Every structure is written in structure tokens, then in C-alpha cells.
Amino acid sequence: MLSAADLALVLLILACAAMRAVGLLVAGRLRTDHPFVRWAASVALATLTAFVLAAVIAPGGILAEIPLVSRVAGLSASVAILFWRGGLALPVLGGLAVTLGLAAL
Numbered sequence: 001m002l003s004a005a006d007l008a009l010v011l012l013i014l015a016c017a018a019m020r021a022v023g024l025l026v027a028g029r030l031r032t033d034h035p036f037v038r039w040a041a042s043v044a045l046a047t048l049t050a051f052v053l054a055a056v057i058a059p060g061g062i063l064a065e066i067p068l069v070s071r072v073a074g075l076s077a078s079v080a081i082l083f084w085r086g087g088l089a090l091p092v093l094g095g096l097a098v099t100l101g102l103a104a105l
Contacts, residue, residue: 002010030037055063056071063071 056075
């Protein structure tokens, strides 16, 4: 018999697999400029921004030994490269502004 934690893990795996299957079915039928695709891209970008913020502000492991100033300087350098080469500079700058604002607290 499965413990409560094992059952929760199995249900989570099944739910994620089902959502992925539905996503693949839906994504194959939509144009790239469809509002749902744009919404999903926005959510993905916001999630990535949150993970970058967490990695810069409150990292775990050996990264926590690097001073905050150095982590922010590295993020700033990546933003500068995005400006130089193009890409998604505005969302990254928004993430940088939030990172710097939280770091100032």
C-alpha cells in the first residue's frame, strides 16, 4: 500500500503528464499569434523571471557564498549582452528592476 506522500507524488506525476498531453494537442492546432499562445508565453516568461530572481536574491548551495553585488553584476552583464545582441530586453530589464528593488530591502 502506498503512503500518503507516495500517492501524492504519483497523482502529481499523472496530472503533469495529462496537462502536457493536453498542451501538445492544443498547441498543434493554434497559430503562433493566437492570444492563448501569447498568454502561455507570458506566463512562461514570468515563471523564468521568478526563478532568476530566486537564484540571484536567495540562492542555495555554493552560489550563496558569492556576494550579492557580484550576482547582480552578472545579471547586469547579461542584460547588457541582450541589449547588444537584441532579444527580450524589456522583460529582462523588468526582472532586473525587481531584483535590484528586492536587494535594496
